[in-house]
Amino acid sequence: MQSRQQLPSSWTTLPVILATLALLVSPVFMVKHENFKTCDQSGFCKRNRQFADSASADKSWSSPYALDASTIKFSKGQLEGTILKSVAADEQIRLPVVVSFLETGSARVTIDEEKRQKGEIELRHNSKARKERYNESEKHAIVGSLKGSKDAKVADGAEKGTTVIYYGPDEKFQAVITHKPFGLTFKRDGKAQVQFNERGLLNVEHWRPKPPDVPAEEEKKEGEEAKVEEKKVEESGEDTSTWWEESFGGNTDTKPRGPESVALDISFPGFSVVYGIPEHASSMALKQTRGGDGNYNEPYRLFNADVFEYELDSPMTLYGSIPFMQAHSKDSTVGVFWLNGAETWVDIVKSTSKANPLSLGSKDFTTTQTHWFSESGLMDVFVFLGPTPSDVIKSYGELTGTTAMPQEFAIAYHQCRWNYVTDQDVKDVDKRFDKFNIPYDVIWLDIEYTDGKKYFTWDPLTFKNPDSMIKHLDKRSRKLVTIIDPHIKNTDSYPVVDALKKKDLAVHDKDNNIYEGWCWPGSSHWIDCLNPAAIEWWKSLFKYKAFVGTGSNVFIWNDMNEPSVFNGPETSMPRDNLHFQNWEHRDVHNIYGMTYHNATYQALLARSKAEEKSPRRPFVLTRAFFPGSQRTAAMWTGDNLAEWSHLAASLPMVLNQGIAGMPFAGADVGGFFGNPSKELLTRWYQAGAFYPFFRGHAHIDTRRREPYVAGEPYTGIMTQALRLRYSLLPAWYTAFREAHVYGTPIVRPNWFVHPEDEGGFALDDQLYLADTGLLFKPVVAEAANSVDIYLADDTPYFDYFTYKTYKGKGSHTIEAPLEKIPLLMRAGHIVPRRDRARRSSALMRNDPYTLVIVLGSDGKAAGELYFDDGESFDYEAGAYIHRTFSYADGKLSSADKYPEKGKGFDKYAKSVSKLRVERVVVVNPPAEWEKVAKVSVTQDGKEKYVKMSFVKGESGHASYAVVRDPKVQIVKDWGIVFA
Numbered sequence: 001m002q003s004r005q006q007l008p009s010s011w012t013t014l015p016v017i018l019a020t021l022a023l024l025v026s027p028v029f030m031v032k033h034e035n036f037k038t039c040d041q042s043g044f045c046k047r048n049r050q051f052a053d054s055a056s057a058d059k060s061w062s063s064p065y066a067l068d069a070s071t072i073k074f075s076k077g078q079l080e081g082t083i084l085k086s087v088a089a090d091e092q093i094r095l096p097v098v099v100s101f102l103e104t105g106s107a108r109v110t111i112d113e114e115k116r117q118k119g120e121i122e123l124r125h126n127s128k129a130r131k132e133r134y135n136e137s138e139k140h141a142i143v144g145s146l147k148g149s150k151d152a153k154v155a156d157g158a159e160k161g162t163t164v165i166y167y168g169p170d171e172k173f174q175a176v177i178t179h180k181p182f183g184l185t186f187k188r189d190g191k192a193q194v195q196f197n198e199r200g201l202l203n204v205e206h207w208r209p210k211p212p213d214v215p216a217e218e219e220k221k222e223g224e225e226a227k228v229e230e231k232k233v234e235e236s237g238e239d240t241s242t243w244w245e246e247s248f249g250g251n252t253d254t255k256p257r258g259p260e261s262v263a264l265d266i267s268f269p270g271f272s273v274v275y276g277i278p279e280h281a282s283s284m285a286l287k288q289t290r291g292g293d294g295n296y297n298e299p300y301r302l303f304n305a306d307v308f309e310y311e312l313d314s315p316m317t318l319y320g321s322i323p324f325m326q327a328h329s330k331d332s333t334v335g336v337f338w339l340n341g342a343e344t345w346v347d348i349v350k351s352t353s354k355a356n357p358l359s360l361g362s363k364d365f366t367t368t369q370t371h372w373f374s375e376s377g378l379m380d381v382f383v384f385l386g387p388t389p390s391d392v393i394k395s396y397g398e399l400t401g402t403t404a405m406p407q408e409f410a411i412a413y414h415q416c417r418w419n420y421v422t423d424q425d426v427k428d429v430d431k432r433f434d435k436f437n438i439p440y441d442v443i444w445l446d447i448e449y450t451d452g453k454k455y456f457t458w459d460p461l462t463f464k465n466p467d468s469m470i471k472h473l474d475k476r477s478r479k480l481v482t483i484i485d486p487h488i489k490n491t492d493s494y495p496v497v498d499a500l501k502k503k504d505l506a507v508h509d510k511d512n513n514i515y516e517g518w519c520w521p522g523s524s525h526w527i528d529c530l531n532p533a534a535i536e537w538w539k540s541l542f543k544y545k546a547f548v549g550t551g552s553n554v555f556i557w558n559d560m561n562e563p564s565v566f567n568g569p570e571t572s573m574p575r576d577n578l579h580f581q582n583w584e585h586r587d588v589h590n591i592y593g594m595t596y597h598n599a600t601y602q603a604l605l606a607r608s609k610a611e612e613k614s615p616r617r618p619f620v621l622t623r624a625f626f627p628g629s630q631r632t633a634a635m636w637t638g639d640n641l642a643e644w645s646h647l648a649a650s651l652p653m654v655l656n657q658g659i660a661g662m663p664f665a666g667a668d669v670g671g672f673f674g675n676p677s678k679e680l681l682t683r684w685y686q687a688g689a690f691y692p693f694f695r696g697h698a699h700i701d702t703r704r705r706e707p708y709v710a711g712e713p714y715t716g717i718m719t720q721a722l723r724l725r726y727s728l729l730p731a732w733y734t735a736f737r738e739a740h741v742y743g744t745p746i747v748r749p750n751w752f753v754h755p756e757d758e759g760g761f762a763l764d765d766q767l768y769l770a771d772t773g774l775l776f777k778p779v780v781a782e783a784a785n786s787v788d789i790y791l792a793d794d795t796p797y798f799d800y801f802t803y804k805t806y807k808g809k810g811s812h813t814i815e816a817p818l819e820k821i822p823l824l825m826r827a828g829h830i831v832p833r834r835d836r837a838r839r840s841s842a843l844m845r846n847d848p849y850t851l852v853i854v855l856g857s858d859g860k861a862a863g864e865l866y867f868d869d870g871e872s873f874d875y876e877a878g879a880y881i882h883r884t885f886s887y888a889d890g891k892l893s894s895a896d897k898y899p900e901k902g903k904g905f906d907k908y909a910k911s912v913s914k915l916r917v918e919r920v921v922v923v924n925p926p927a928e929w930e931k932v933a934k935v936s937v938t939q940d941g942k943e944k945y946v947k948m949s950f951v952k953g954e955s956g957h958a959s960y961a962v963v964r965d966p967k968v969q970i971v972k973d974w975g976i977v978f979a
Helices: 014-024 043-057 138-140 216-236 389-401 422-434 467-475 496-501 531-540 585-611 643-659 679-690 713-725 731-741 907-912 928-929
Strands: 065-067 073-077 078-088 091-101 107-111 162-167 173-178 183-187 192-198 246-248 249-252 262-267 273-276 300-302 324-329 332-338 343-351 365-372 381-382 414-415 442-445 479-483 487-489 516-518 522-526 555-559 620-623 634-636 694-696 766-769 774-776 786-791 797-799 810-815 825-826 829-833 849-854 861-869 879-887 892-898 916-923 933-940 943-953 960-969 973-977
Touching: 014 634, 043 107, 043 365, 065 496, 091 162, 091 173, 107 892, 138 585, 183 332, 192 332, 192 620, 246 324, 262 300, 262 381, 273 643, 300 892, 332 389, 381 389, 381 810, 389 731, 389 892, 414 713, 442 849, 467 479, 496 522, 531 585, 555 585, 585 620, 643 679, 679 694, 679 713, 713 731, 731 766, 766 786, 825 829, 849 861, 892 960, 928 943, 933 960, 960 973
Parallel strands: 414 442, 414 694, 442 479, 479 555, 555 620, 620 634, 829 861, 849 916
Antiparallel strands: 065 078, 073 078, 078 091, 091 107, 107 381, 162 173, 173 183, 183 192, 192 262, 246 249, 262 365, 273 324, 300 343, 324 332, 332 381, 343 365, 487 522, 516 522, 766 774, 774 825, 786 810, 797 825, 829 849, 861 879, 879 892, 892 973, 916 960, 933 943, 933 973, 943 960
């Protein structure tokens, strides 16, 4: 949420105010590019690009980095040594390197700088900043084991000047380390998959003292020497203009440690496409960034920022950063994770070697070459060698953690706007949803609910009785989410800011005083959640006695946590600000937002443990994120526009989050800025029904647009989209369970489901819902009445609603008038759902299930169903049901996914023992079933017969059969024989 930025008190001139007001009333939505750096305006980005250009232009170029063979040690899966960087004939910089081969099969490479590591440097400006390179990113991002593999071993007889390590499953992985120049090639089954420093662009900007400034009276005398130095710099190609300080947007970064960027080229030989590194409003398949037709001229930027009215098809930075990239080919998927919390840029180019026309069977060979550079910190890179998309994302999930298992309400529909204006307004909206029989689970409050933008308070005039409001919602099994941002209003008579200052828990400025900036409340301070004491204090603020007016059905939205500072450089904090233990903000900028929403998650968890009989799973929404954020928060794509183009862009953005390990993602349904047409709003609800996080949201200046406002036929069509989401909640919840256990995406692009299909590698306008076989493509064009959907193979698909049949690899046209959602079912799957209309998900928990079996030519199908109590952590002790359904040879069977039970299973299974299957629908059954009137049902060793009806398909539509109320219990093993 972002909009009319309040003006700092120092901005008092009339021209500035008038100009600002003119911008505020302008109806044109446009990102303010001048507020954000380009690569040329970011000193270290420009330097590293120039370094790459210089190396590419020099055919004799050789990287000045060499691994000193005499320093190599190998023990317990870890190789240690020293890289020597030659900077002059008689000067070498020592860079400690560690290459770790982990038990999980992943590899890790870290490069440090000895002088900084030992603190043998001098800081300028009497800075209190740390002297080391930031080395605590792993503390925030990594939860998996970093234990070295005892089976990794050094190969005998390696070529001179190289060290070869065998590691991974069955020693199928190899790391070939070249000593001079230093380089690394990671192989699988003897074939190169990932290469480090193949282009010689490794660059670690070492510490050096700043030359003394020349006094004015000595300028003439020193003039000739200065010219000599300038000539040396010019000849070396180094641009020193931003080494010691850098100005942008009226702010000067003092850079007390001087230049300290790290850079590395990472190549993927044989891979023509790469994905990941969100967040960008761009295609899922990443574009080249060095110009050319359809390419970008700027690198992809990773720098969490409050980008007002962001533009599409751009590598420009957005709100969150996940420096995790996957490279994919039809027979291999690999990944790299660049663990660095500082500003980072990534260049991408591709080179193709043409096949020899005289060589039978040879093909063109494409290599994707990437170039990564970060402003500060360690060089710390993980490598995952796959070989499948699932293998790579599983390895990443094991390392950084997987999606938290949400409460069930969190995956239902959320209703939000900036702002519901009173507690009575909230009640009225709730009642109108019921009046129009529209399901929803959560209503949200933006910043206006507070007393003067003071968090943990209520406006005494507009929210006079919050207790009554939340009790009203609780009686209807609904929840409330309130916004709380990291900026704390700096004002009198506000206990929260008083405690923040007294306990010294805020971020400091470069002079080590509490930092003051400007955000929604005006003058503000920012909590420093890198400080464990700040987290403990934050927990105390969420207790019911502290946050008066809240209860167990109130959850939290963390916005503006990039952090957004209206009067700061690039709408954020100065980089030379200081955090806990005197780490500079530049080191932790992209991590900051995660530390904040993690603190909120811990606060809700502590509140629940202290004040409820059975602790409930927290729900937190964040705008800023970093690897590991998936463990504690959902995200949304920020302040989009009510335009068709932004509806279209939402799908690749959400898909990219999923394959980057943060699948609990969505976009503001309807668009945040502007007023969507009724058609656009309706189509967006149909699309939103297939976002993992499904929330309608709108700007304060927009018209009300709750689904009941539009009127018929729009209200009815949007309601049907919502009911579809609720009907499929069993499938969605099962998908979330898989994401929680394995880290897999909840909604998946074509290449993830069909990794061998080269024709679908760049496809990002349709999605699969986990393993259900449900294939959805939204309508994203005005007045469109059809969509072209792509099928990756010859497996038959059936329209979800009509059972019309589609078959054959390639594009197929689906008729999609406004009331139609283009949704297909792939043969071979069994989809669980609940078909009774309810007003919230909690009211569906005792409803029976429908199983939809979709058969293909082989007459087989399979599916799963997972559920638990939808609220508590009891599932961790086995209090859940996880069934597998399989159909083959005319029989449908149900069995336990995991026969071994946890201690909580029996009690929970008894509590849900009455849950049953009320209907089985078989799509595309054998023709001979038309003559079958009954089926045999077996459970607990007893057999009975139940009626079955058969409807013959006509005009390209599949037949279907229905078994009504077989009276089988979902928790037990049972079988249904159809013929």
